[in-house]
Amino acid sequence: MGGALNINHLIFLGHGALWTIGLSLIALIGGGTVGFLIALCRVSPLRTVRLAAGTYVQLIQGTPLLVIMFLSFFGLAAIGFNISPLLAAGASMTIYVAAYLGEIWRGCIEAVPKPQWEAAEGLALSRTQRMVKVILPQAIRIATPPSVGFMVQIIKNTSLASVVGFVELARSGQIINNSLFEPFLIYSIIAVIYFALCYPVSRLSRRLELSASQKKPALA
Amino acid sequence: MGIELDFSVVLERWHSLLDGAVLTLELAAIAVVLGGIIGALGAIGRRGSNALIARICGIYVEGIRNTPLLVQIFLVYFGLASLGLKFSAFTVAAVALTINVGAYTTEIMRAGFDSIHKGQIEAAEGLALSKAQIYWHVVLWPAVERVYPALTSQFVLLMLASSVTSQISAEELTAVANYIQSETYRSFETYIVVALIYIALSLVMRLGFWVIGQLLFPRRRRLGTPL
Numbered sequence: 001m002g003g004a005l006n007i008n009h010l011i012f013l014g015h016g017a018l019w020t021i022g023l024s025l026i027a028l029i030g031g032g033t034v035g036f037l038i039a040l041c042r043v044s045p046l047r048t049v050r051l052a053a054g055t056y057v058q059l060i061q062g063t064p065l066l067v068i069m070f071l072s073f074f075g076l077a078a079i080g081f082n083i084s085p086l087l088a089a090g091a092s093m094t095i096y097v098a099a100y101l102g103e104i105w106r107g108c109i110e111a112v113p114k115p116q117w118e119a120a121e122g123l124a125l126s127r128t129q130r131m132v133k134v135i136l137p138q139a140i141r142i143a144t145p146p147s148v149g150f151m152v153q154i155i156k157n158t159s160l161a162s163v164v165g166f167v168e169l170a171r172s173g174q175i176i177n178n179s180l181f182e183p184f185l186i187y188s189i190i191a192v193i194y195f196a197l198c199y200p201v202s203r204l205s206r207r208l209e210l211s212a213s214q215k216k217p218a219l220a
Numbered sequence: 221m222g223i224e225l226d227f228s229v230v231l232e233r234w235h236s237l238l239d240g241a242v243l244t245l246e247l248a249a250i251a252v253v254l255g256g257i258i259g260a261l262g263a264i265g266r267r268g269s270n271a272l273i274a275r276i277c278g279i280y281v282e283g284i285r286n287t288p289l290l291v292q293i294f295l296v297y298f299g300l301a302s303l304g305l306k307f308s309a310f311t312v313a314a315v316a317l318t319i320n321v322g323a324y325t326t327e328i329m330r331a332g333f334d335s336i337h338k339g340q341i342e343a344a345e346g347l348a349l350s351k352a353q354i355y356w357h358v359v360l361w362p363a364v365e366r367v368y369p370a371l372t373s374q375f376v377l378l379m380l381a382s383s384v385t386s387q388i389s390a391e392e393l394t395a396v397a398n399y400i401q402s403e404t405y406r407s408f409e410t411y412i413v414v415a416l417i418y419i420a421l422s423l424v425m426r427l428g429f430w431v432i433g434q435l436l437f438p439r440r441r442r443l444g445t446p447l
Contacts, residue, residue, distance in 0.1 A: 058419075059415075059419060061422075062380075062418060062419035062421075062422040062423065063380070063415045063418050063419060064380040064381065064383035064384075064394065064418055065380075066383045066384055066386070066394055067383060067394060067397070067411055067414055067415050067418060068415070070394075070397070070398075070401075070407070070411045071407075071408070071411040071412065071415065074401065074407035074408075074411070075407045075408035075410075075411045075412070076408065077407070078401075078405065078406065078407040078408045079223045079225070079408045080223065152285070152286065156286075156287065156288040156289070157288070159288035159289075159290045159291060160288075160290060160384065162290070163387065170288065170290055170291060173291075174294075183294065183298030183299070183301075183302060184295070184298060184299050184302045187291055187294045187295045187298060187299075188295065190291050191287045191291050191292070191295060194286065194287045194288055194291060195283065195286045195287050198285075198286035198287070199282065199286045202282070202285065202286055
């Protein structure tokens with residue numbers, strides 16, 4: 001097996017892996033920014049804002065990422081907006097990641113013990129000050145392990161960008177396979193590369209979780 | 221620029237969409253049941269005294285959880301084919317999804333098992349229950365009860381992830397959608413409709429799991445340690 005697999009193929013796979021990392025970063029930054037806003041909206045004192053953000057989360061979490069990809073690439077093209085695979089994949093990932101990170105971070109904001117809010121209120125801090133100076137610094141600490149854990153999902157899910165022709169790792173594997181037809185070998189290599197990208201992140205997340213559970217603050 | 225949306229050509233193919241939705245639920249049901257069994261066994265294996273089995277279960281969990289489902293599906297599909305084993309796309313999809321969700325279920329179940337207080341097991345030993353009885357009555361069911369919300373979210377995610385099997389042409393909902401949009405050139409409308417169907421399916425699944433939860437765990441326990 002693999003007689004025809006040469007160094008050029010591996011270089012091509014390397015480029016694909018770089019785009020996988022690139023798209024993951026785009027999704028993390030874009031999805032993180034929007035997700036942060038979603039999380040803030042979810043704990044807003046305004047009912048309509050909470051409801052709107054909640055609806056967004058429910059709709060996106062009920063839809064497969066693959067369908068979002070198809071919708072933003074083929075769907076938008078069909079009604080006259082031609083966008084590049086990079087834009088379609090980046091936008092889809094951002095929309096998708098925002099819903100999940102928004103929900104994770106809402107949980108983290110709500111996990112900050114209630115007396116912290118009350119104490120901040122008692123110090124006559126404004127709502128913004130309470131959020132920025134008291135709640136968020138604690139929420140960020142709670143949020144770090146699950147956010148790093150979700151990064152693994154982001155990296156894996158970028159493989160779905162292959163369906164809109166974005167040449168990341170999975171797509172570059174398919175392209176090589178189309179010329180060599182060594183599916184077992186090539187997809188095994190792809191799987192190993194994904195594993196090499198994801199496993200360190202998984203380990204980091206678990207280490208963070210362990211250390212967070214060991215020094216649990218004696219609040220509440 | 222004027223955008224004209226025409227949902228009628230998509231909606232008049234409702235019977236294909238319905239078939240696809242049913243197949244999606246079938247795939248999810250198979251993977252949930254078989255994956256649930258794998259998960260329970262995997263979690264027992266991971267916590268067991270046999271180091272080799274524990275290690276194999278660990279490799280399975282980490283290997284699956286750190287690689288994309290799409291690649292796993294391709295590996296199973298083409299891997300079995302290269303061994304000369306020809307299966308339908310549906311069978312391969314079911315196998316790949318089962319292997320995938322089994323790994324996540326293993327982790328969730330393990331967390332559930334770990335949450336069972338040691339004193340409970342010692343008490344059961346004191347009552348002279350056999351090892352199997354202890355696992356069934358004292359460890360498994362209370363653990364499932366505790367991790368039930370996490371398990372069911374994972375199963376809904378699995379149903380959504382089954383859309384990926386459209387890439388090997390299993391005739392589920394997303395594959396039906398791809399077919400309809402290539403026939404009608406109405407991609408935007410098609411995928412909007414399909415997204416709404418998926419949202420409806422996840423609501424149906426959540427409702428179903430809630431009802432099952434109410435039936436399985438009638439006494440609402442007050443748990444001292446939230447997971």
